[in-house]
Every structure is written in C-alpha cells, then in structure tokens.
Amino acid sequence: MTYTIPEKIIETIRKSRRMVISTGAGISAESGIATFRDPVDGLWSQYDPELLSTPEAFRRDPSLVWGWYETMRGQMRNASPNPAHHAVTELTVIVPEVALITQNIDDLHERAGASDVIHLHGRVFDSRCFACARPHYRRDIPATLGGPIEPPRCGHCNGRIRPGVVWFGEQLPQRDVKRAFDAAKRCDCLISIGTSGEVNPAATLPDIALDSGASVIHVNIDPWCQHRPNEYLLEGRASEIMSTVLA
Ligand code: BV8
Numbered sequence: 001m002t003y004t005i006p007e008k009i010i011e012t013i014r015k016s017r018r019m020v021i022s023t024g025a026g027i028s029a030e031s032g033i034a035t036f037r038d039p040v041d042g043l044w045s046q047y048d049p050e051l052l053s054t055p056e057a058f059r060r061d062p063s064l065v066w067g068w069y070e071t072m073r074g075q076m077r078n079a080s081p082n083p084a085h086h087a088v089t090e091l092t093v094i095v096p097e098v099a100l101i102t103q104n105i106d107d108l109h110e111r112a113g114a115s116d117v118i119h120l121h122g123r124v125f126d127s128r129c130f131a132c133a134r135p136h137y138r139r140d141i142p143a144t145l146g147g148p149i150e151p152p153r154c155g156h157c158n159g160r161i162r163p164g165v166v167w168f169g170e171q172l173p174q175r176d177v178k179r180a181f182d183a184a185k186r187c188d189c190l191i192s193i194g195t196s197g198e199v200n201p202a203a204t205l206p207d208i209a210l211d212s213g214a215s216v217i218h219v220n221i222d223p224w225c226q227h228r229p230n231e232y233l234l235e236g237r238a239s240e241i242m243s244t245v246l247a
C-alpha cells in the first residue's frame with residue numbers, strides 16, 4: 001500500500017528550519033528489536049521489562065538484570081538500521097538545524113549515519129560500575145545469551161558493572177534533558193516516531209513544542225494523538241511513512 005502524506009504535512013516538513021526528531025522503540029521495531037509493549041519471547045516472557053529496568057531489580061538479582069541487558073545488547077548488535085533510521089539521517093542533513101533525540105538504547109541511529117544523537121535513556125553499549133560509577137569498557141558479547149549472567153566486576157572497587165542506561169526511578173542526565181527541552185522550545189516542527197508517549201520526562205517533548213507554537217507530527221502504527229491544534233498523526237509503519245516523507 002503506497003502511503004499518501006497530506007500536502008499540509010509535507011509543506012510543514014519542507015519549510016522547517018529548526019526541527020526536533022524524537023524517536024522511541026517503534027522506530028527500531030522493523031529492525032527486529034522488540035518494543036517495550038511487544039510481548040517478549042522465551043525466558044523473558046515471564047518478566048515485565050519495566051520491573052527489570054530498575055536499580056532495585058539490579059540490587060535484588062544482578063545476574064538476571066545483567067543477563068537481560070546482555071541479551072538485548074546481542075539483539076541490538078545483530079540488528080541493522082531500517083529505512084526509517086536512514087530517512088531520519090537524511091532529514092538531519094537536509095534541515096538547517098535538527099536535534100535528534102531518542103529514548104532508545106540501541107545504536108541504530110548512529111549506524112545509519114546520524115551524529116550527535118541525544119540518548120535520553122542512555123545506551124546499552126555503555127557500562128559503568130554500580131558502586132563507583134567508573135566507566136567499564138567491554139566489547140565481547142557472551143556466546144550463550146537468554147538467561148542470567150553474572151555481571152563483570154569493577155577493576156577499581158570490585159563493584160558490579162551495570163548497563164549505561166537510565167532505569168525507572170533514576171534521574172536522566174541533566175545536560176541531555178536541558179538540550180532536549182531547549183530544542184523542543186526552539187523548534188518549528190517536532191516529528192515523534194514510534195513512541196507510546198508513556199515515559200516521562202521524554203513524553204513531554206511534543207507538548208513543549210506545541211506550547212511554543214511548533215507543529216507536531218506523530219508517526220505511529222497506533223493512532224494515539226491528542227489532536228491539539230497543529231498536531232498531526234501519520235498512522236502506519238515508520239519505515240514506510242518516513243521513506244515517503246523523503247520521496
Ligand atoms: C525520572 C532505559 C526523576 C532502560 C527507559 C514512580 C516512581 C518513580 C518514577 C516514576 C513514578 N511514576 C512515574 C515516574 C516517572 C517514570 C515514568 O515515566 N514511568 C512511567 C512508566 C509512568 N520515569 C522515570 O522514572 C524516569 N526518571 O522520572 O527521574 C525521578 C527520580 C526519582 C524518583 C522520581 C522521579 C526514567 C525513565 C527512563 C526509564 N528507562 N529505558 C531500558 O531501555 O531498559 S524507558 C524505556 O521505556 C524506553 O527507553 C522508552 O523510553 C520507554 C518505552 O517507550 P517507547 O519507546 O515509547 O516504547 P513502547 O514500547 O512504549 O512504544 C512503542 C511505540 O511504537 C508504540 O506506540 C507502538 O504503537 C509504536 N510502534 C511499534 N512498531 C512501530 C511503531 N510505530 C511506527 N512503526 C512501527 N513499525
């Protein structure tokens with residue numbers, strides 16, 4: 001099915017001089033990476049991702065949480081950027097000023113050629129000591145994935161190593177939050193791709209943009225949208241819609 005983008009939306013994107021592109025798990029879904037709301041298969045199906053993504057869960061069972069993130073890291077390493085990631089990169093080249101903000105912890109925007117990506121919730125490929133916060137570098141991904149794995153130890157204080165992501169209940173990096181909020185206030189157009197808009201403070205970006213007089217375009221297979229003035233919904237798969245936007 002070829003997707004037709006309403007002329008008004010095409011015009012809004014074409015005229016944009018200061019754009020924010022805000023992405024969630026839905027942009028990586030077509031690269032084979034499960035979203036938070038997708039049912040998770042195998043061992044992990046008995047766990048709620050939100051309950052594993054907390055410091056309390058890591059304190060309670062570090063091997064289970066570390067194993068969960070190593071499985072994700074393996075999945076993300078084997079995934080490839082899809083046409084939506086490439087279309088976003090193209091927009092960052094065409095539009096004079098673009099802030100690319102993602103809630104995703106994968107590196108598919110970078111592997112699609114984007115730079116200066118604001119990862120509001122960190123990156124699964126970063127890790128640090130849970131006790132002293134010193135960065136920990138590792139390249140290998142364990143051969144056997146899919147279950148609990150004992151996390152490595154910090155060379156400095158012997159504390160357990162944790163993924164470099166922001167867990168529920170943890171503060172986001174304040175510098176990144178400020179950059180993201182300032183960009184949402186300045187922009188003339190914010191495109192939100194593949195997010196359920198359920199996690200704060202990332203979920204406030206579209207409203208900040210609307211309140212500042214910008215247009216907001218949601219790209220989602222699920223037609224959720226507040227339908228405020230200047231707020232639009234493009235219902236469908238991110239790769240199909242974003243490729244059509246750039247066609
Ligand atoms: C904070 C990293 C201040 C880890 C993530 C009670 C106690 C403590 C805090 C709270 C509380 N109540 C509320 C809060 C705040 C909390 C929050 O918002 N909770 C929600 C659940 C209510 N937020 C926080 O805790 C944040 N910190 O507030 O600090 C503070 C400090 C102390 C005490 C109080 C406050 C930290 C939030 C960051 C959490 N870390 N990720 C990891 O990834 O494992 S969040 C994680 O979930 C993701 O990063 C992402 O942000 C979020 C999932 O959202 P989406 O990306 O939108 O994904 P989702 O699956 O939901 O939706 C996918 C969408 O794509 C769907 O709409 C679908 O239709 C669409 N889609 C699917 N396929 C496609 C598609 N669209 C297009 N094309 C397709 N093919």
Ligand code: ZN
Nearest residue numbers: 129132154157
């Ligand atoms: Zn340490």
